[in-house]
Amino acid sequence: AQTVTQSQPEMSVQEAETVTLSCTYDTSESDYYLFWYKQPPSRQMILVIRQEAYKQQNATENRFSVNFQKAAKSFSLKISDSQLGDAAMYFCAYRSRYGGSQGNLIFGKGTKLSVKP
């Protein structure tokens, strides 16, 4: 079964600085999707960025970018020019392309990001 590991329970960054959140996963599949979700204090899970495993190019969304290393099974999130509104819990998630009960989102435990003014 697939697993997702986020080794940093908490991270802190100064406003306007850059921070990288780590995520590793374990799978025997070659085709899958990876996601980062943000959960602010409002509790809603918000999709930040998505990566397709067959694409070598790293996904970017404005200040958010990923470093996808397929061979290493690593999927880190970089937040540039951090803003106070970036403070939240960040979850890394995996989804198989092939369906089944494992074809739903498998989440890591999350990293709590604090942004200092």
Place this chain on the structure above:
Amino acid sequence: EPEVTQTPSHQVTQMGQEVILRCVPISNHLYFYWYRQILGQKVEFLVSFYNNEISEKSEIFDDQFSVERPDGSNFTLKIRSTKLEDSAMYFCASSLYQGDYGYTFGSGTRLTVV
């Protein structure tokens, strides 16, 4: 931007009571999901629903749980006889496609069983 709406935001119930958690998915979405997050633990998949039937369910989703889409807009999760260990945040989500582009989540219902 379209949202997934969940009600109530917090529900307290006595052990053994039935509880119904309600969700209004995004109107043109076709796939619906329930996830839960026990405090301090991972977000876990419960069930997915498509074309008016359950498409997948996890080991957590036993006979005490059921889902329904009674009127084409609401999507409900029913727990028949709640246990203390059912206390968790329950998230509803929906997607237009089969989740390849991610899901849209609601804000969750915090269920407390006493």
